[in-house]
Amino acid sequence: MGLSGGRRTRADQSASRHGTRAFDVDAVLCDLDDTLYPQQAWLDGAWHAVARTGTRYGLDEAAFLAALRADAALGSARGGIIDRALATVGGGRPDALITELVTAFRAHRPARLEPYPGVRAALARLRMAGLRLGVVTDGDVAGQEWKVRALGIGAFFDCVVVSDALGGRQWRKPHAAPFREAMKELGVRPERCVVIGDRPEKDVSGAARLDIRAIRVKTGEYRQVPDGPGVWHAAADFATAVDWLLATPGPEPRT
CATH class of the missing domain: 3.40.50.1000 (HAD superfamily/HAD-like)
Incomplete structure (x- = not known):
């Protein structure tokens, strides 16, 4: 007590x-x-995971990562960062792609x-x-x-x-x-x-x-x-x- x-x-x-x-x-x-x-330490790893996943759909990893970071820098709590980054690199928005990218973001598990x-x-x-x-x-x-x-x-x-x-x-x-x-x-x-x-x-x-x-x-x-x-x-x-x-x-x- x-x-x-x-x-x-x-x-x-x-x-x-x-x-x-x-x-x-x-x-x-x-x-x-x-x-x-510092949340940025986690976010940066998560954006790397998303960008790597995008290569399965023919996206350029470096360009996609740069677009994700640029959009997140305007406010990481805003929704739609992945969608806007995709639009920047011309990735379109197929449902399977969006689902897999969001899953990669949420599944990021740094060891430390x-x-x-x-x-x-x-x-x-x-x-x-x-x-x-x-x-x-x-x-x-x-x-x-x-x-x-x-x-x-x-x-x-x-x-x-x-x-x-x-x-x-x-x-x-x-x-x-x-x-x-x-x-x-x-x-x-x-x-x-x-x-x-x-x-x-x-x-x-x-x-x-x-x-x-x-x-x-x-x-x-x-x-x-x-x-x-x-x-x-x-x-x-x-x-x-x-x-x-x-x-x-x-x-x-x-x-």
């Missing part, structure tokens, strides 16, 4: 003696892509991904401070779960919630459903929770719908996007966000 229940765990007591616990926080919900690791510097140490500090941790992310369910494994950080988390597993793309952030599901699995209330993520219109807005405090990190593709309303704190990266959170005092703990 966290501090909200009036009881202090051994981890809570140890952390409070060392001054490393924000006492009004029991759990942290972490975004995945561009928050814990590298978190941003300091992420593993920051997650360890959060756990040492007695906090429960969850991932709240959007995307293909198997692919997102694989990323957590490839990053080698799965052991830090009590739950991984992929919004698409709740019923499809309509449940993606900023919808409240994935945040609610994570809090349910962690057994925490909104006021005892903090979200850390890179996208104001998804992570911050989703947290705000449930009155969860949000720390915005300025890493990855959307780092230049203004904070917008609802940001409790902004940090350069995840490790810096955790430094700030653990140094932020909360109410005196109940004994």
Whole structure:
């Protein structure tokens, strides 16, 4: 039980003696892509897989890869990147081709991904401070779960919630459903929770719908996007966000 229940765990007591616990926080919900690791590293491998698959249909691999990268650079979250890249290289849109290319994209499974510097140490500090941790992310369910494994950080988390597993793309952030599901699995209330993520219109807005405090990190593709309303704190990266959170005092703990 966290501090909200009036009881202090051994981890809570140890952390409070060392001054490393924000006492009004029991759990942290972490975004995945561009928050814990640079998504571009995964995307680049996925575009290579798509371009290689296109050669089976007579597409020039280098030209197709360049078209995929160019379109994705305008915003990787936009739909239709593969379709537009095909149009650029004159590949047409036969159904079999589209299906196979999308399958290649979703099936990309790198053996290893590298978190941003300091992420593993920051997650360890959060756990040492007695906090429960969850991932709240959007995307293909198997692919997102694989990323957590490839990053080698799965052991830090009590739950991984992929919004698409709740019923499809309509449940993606900023919808409240994935945040609610994570809090349910962690057994925490909104006021005892903090979200850390890179996208104001998804992570911050989703947290705000449930009155969860949000720390915005300025890493990855959307780092230049203004904070917008609802940001409790902004940090350069995840490790810096955790430094700030653990140094932020909360109410005196109940004994």
